Amino acid sequence: MFVMDFYLGIDLGGTGLKIGITDPAGRIVYKQTFPTSVQSDPDRMVKDICACIAEVIGRSGAAGKKIVAAGIGSPGALNPLTGQLIYVVNLQMLNGYYLSPAIEKATAIPTFLDNDVNAMALGELFYGAARGYKHVIALTLGTGIGGGIIVDGKLYRGATFTAGELGHVTIDSNGLLCNCGNYGCIERYAGRDGIVNRFNAYYVQKKMASAIVKHLDNGEITPRAIAEAANAGDRLACMVLEETGELLGVALATMVNFMNPELIVIGGGIANAGDLILEPARREMHKRAYTLPAQAVRIVQAQLKNDAGIIGSASVAVDAIKNKT
Amino acid sequence: MFVMDFYLGIDLGGTGLKIGITDPAGRIVYKQTFPTSVQSDPDRMVKDICACIAEVIGRSGAAGKKIVAAGIGSPGALNPLTGQLIYVVNLQMLNGYYLSPAIEKATAIPTFLDNDVNAMALGELFYGAARGYKHVIALTLGTGIGGGIIVDGKLYRGATFTAGELGHVTIDSNGLLCNCGNYGCIERYAGRDGIVNRFNAYYVQKKMASAIVKHLDNGEITPRAIAEAANAGDRLACMVLEETGELLGVALATMVNFMNPELIVIGGGIANAGDLILEPARREMHKRAYTLPAQAVRIVQAQLKNDAGIIGSASVAVDAIKNKT
Numbered sequence: 275m276f277v278m279d280f281y282l283g284i285d286l287g288g289t290g291l292k293i294g295i296t297d298p299a300g301r302i303v304y305k306q307t308f309p310t311s312v313q314s315d316p317d318r319m320v321k322d323i324c325a326c327i328a329e330v331i332g333r334s335g336a337a338g339k340k341i342v343a344a345g346i347g348s349p350g351a352l353n354p355l356t357g358q359l360i361y362v363v364n365l366q367m368l369n370g371y372y373l374s375p376a377i378e379k380a381t382a383i384p385t386f387l388d389n390d391v392n393a394m395a396l397g398e399l400f401y402g403a404a405r406g407y408k409h410v411i412a413l414t415l416g417t418g419i420g421g422g423i424i425v426d427g428k429l430y431r432g433a434t435f436t437a438g439e440l441g442h443v444t445i446d447s448n449g450l451l452c453n454c455g456n457y458g459c460i461e462r463y464a465g466r467d468g469i470v471n472r473f474n475a476y477y478v479q480k481k482m483a484s485a486i487v488k489h490l491d492n493g494e495i496t497p498r499a500i501a502e503a504a505n506a507g508d509r510l511a512c513m514v515l516e517e518t519g520e521l522l523g524v525a526l527a528t529m530v531n532f533m534n535p536e537l538i539v540i541g542g543g544i545a546n547a548g549d550l551i552l553e554p555a556r557r558e559m560h561k562r563a564y565t566l567p568a569q570a571v572r573i574v575q576a577q578l579k580n581d582a583g584i585i586g587s588a589s590v591a592v593d594a595i596k597n598k599t
Numbered sequence: 600m601f602v603m604d605f606y607l608g609i610d611l612g613g614t615g616l617k618i619g620i621t622d623p624a625g626r627i628v629y630k631q632t633f634p635t636s637v638q639s640d641p642d643r644m645v646k647d648i649c650a651c652i653a654e655v656i657g658r659s660g661a662a663g664k665k666i667v668a669a670g671i672g673s674p675g676a677l678n679p680l681t682g683q684l685i686y687v688v689n690l691q692m693l694n695g696y697y698l699s700p701a702i703e704k705a706t707a708i709p710t711f712l713d714n715d716v717n718a719m720a721l722g723e724l725f726y727g728a729a730r731g732y733k734h735v736i737a738l739t740l741g742t743g744i745g746g747g748i749i750v751d752g753k754l755y756r757g758a759t760f761t762a763g764e765l766g767h768v769t770i771d772s773n774g775l776l777c778n779c780g781n782y783g784c785i786e787r788y789a790g791r792d793g794i795v796n797r798f799n800a801y802y803v804q805k806k807m808a809s810a811i812v813k814h815l816d817n818g819e820i821t822p823r824a825i826a827e828a829a830n831a832g833d834r835l836a837c838m839v840l841e842e843t844g845e846l847l848g849v850a851l852a853t854m855v856n857f858m859n860p861e862l863i864v865i866g867g868g869i870a871n872a873g874d875l876i877l878e879p880a881r882r883e884m885h886k887r888a889y890t891l892p893a894q895a896v897r898i899v900q901a902q903l904k905n906d907a908g909i910i911g912s913a914s915v916a917v918d919a920i921k922n923k924t
Contacts, residue, residue, distance in 0.1 A: 442853075531764040567764070
C-alpha cells in the first residue's frame, strides 16, 4: 500500500487561527479558519486549538492518512528548540508558555514551532518562489515588515532566534519614530501605517484626486485598497506605491550589500500590487547597492499568497523532520 | 618525530605585501614586509611575490618545517573557489588573474585566496576575540569599512562571494554621497574621510581647541592621530570619536536586528581607540536595536591588531584545509 506523508500547518494569528493539511507537494488538501480563542488560561486556549485540529483532521478525511508532524507559525519572539513562546503582542497570555510540547502531548502528533515569517520563508523555499535557491531573503509586507533568512539552503535563526527583523533595518537615522523605539526603520515607511499615512498626506491634506473611494477595504483606506486602486489605474495610488517601492529599495540595497542573496522574495498584502511596487524597489536597489551583488539577486513576488500561512507553518514541520533524519 | 603544521599568510595590500609563517596556535613565527611590486605584467608580479615567499621561508628557518598551505588575503572582489581576482582597485593589473593557482604552481604549496576582511574574520574566529563563537560579525574600520560574517561557525560568503559589504549599510538615505554611488553609507561617516572631515569641521571651520598637532600622523590629521589625541585626553578628539561611535551604533543596530549575532568584533586603526569609540557605539545600538538581540550580542575590539593581516591570511589556509578534511 502506498502511504503519503501529510503535514499539519497551524497558522496562529492574533485575530484568526488557520489550520490546514498539506500533501507531500505542499498542496493544501483541507483547510479551515477559526476565530482565535482568547482565554486567560493558556491550558484552556491549547485545549481549544486542539479541538480545532481534531475538527480539521476529522473533516478532511485525513484521519486514516499519516500525519507526520505539525508546524505552528506564530508571530512574536519564541524558541523553536523548546517550543516556548517568549513574547507575542497579541497573545500575551501565552507568553512563556511551552506551546508546541503542549499540543504535541494533546494530539500525539510531533509538533514544531517557529516564527510566522520564518515559516513563510520555508514555505517559499520548499514549495514557492525560492525553490532551488540557497541564499534567500524573504520579506512580508503587512502591518509590519518581517524577514526570514535562508543561508546555504537552511533557515538562519541567529544566536537567540531573532534573526531577520528586517522591518527594522534603518533607512534614515533621523527619520520617523518606529514602534520599536528606533528612528527611520523601513517598516515605518513601507509598513501599513507608513503607506496609508503617505496616501493621506496627498489625498486629505493636499487634496489630490483619487478614485480610492471605489476601492475602500471595509470602508477604510488600507494598503490593499491602495493596491487595488493602483491596479485599476488610479494615479495617486500608483504614485504612493512607487514611493513605497523606492523606500523599500533603500532597505533592499542594505540587505543586498549585507548578505549577497540570490533571491529576495516579497509577500504580504501590499506585495500583491506586484511590479507597481517591486519595479521601483528594484530600480532604487540597483541605484544604491554594489554592482556585483545587485546583479546577482532577483527580486520577486512570493508565490504562496493567501495560503502562505498554512503552507509555511506546515513547512516548519517538514523542515524539522528533514533536519532530524 | 613530532612535526608541527605551519601555515603561510600572505597579506596583499595596495601599498605593502606582508608575509608571515604561523604555528598551529596562530602565532607568527616569522614575518616580513615588502613594498608591493607594481608591474604591468601580472606574471612578473606573481614571480616577485613568490621570490618574497621564498625569502620568508628561507629566513624563517621554516624550510625544514612542514608548511601545510598558504592563504592570501586580498582587498576587492574575488572568487575564493577558483582563486581569481575579479576587481581590486589598487592592483588593477591583476583584475581577472587567477592568483592563487599561479602561486600554488610556482611554490608547490596549496594556496587559497579570500577577501582581506573575510581573512580577518577567520583570524579572529580561530585565534582572536571570536574563539568559541558561532554567529559573528567582524568589522574593520580603516580607509573604508569592511565586514565578514560568520554563520554557525563558518564563513558566509553569499551567492557571489560579496557578502559582508557592511560599510555600505545605509544609515541615512538622504545623507552624504559615498564612493560606491549610494547615499548615507556608514563608511562615509565612520571611515577615514568621515572621521577626519568631521574633526576638521570643528577644528578648522569652527576653530575649536585641540592638541591634535602633538599627535599628527606623518604630519597629517588621520583617524590614528585623532585616536592618539583622544587617548591623551584631548576633548575635541574625544567628542569626534564619540560622534563616530554613535553613528557606527546606528549601523550596528541594523546589523543586530538583521543577523542576531552573538558577537561583533571590531578591528582596524580607529578601533584602537577602544571604548572611546566602542562605548558610544554600544549605547546607540542598545537605544535602537530590539531588546532581545541587543541583549544577546557583545561588541568587542579585535585581538589580532597589527598582525591581523598575516594571521587572517594564514587562517584562510587553515579554514580551507579544515573544510577539505
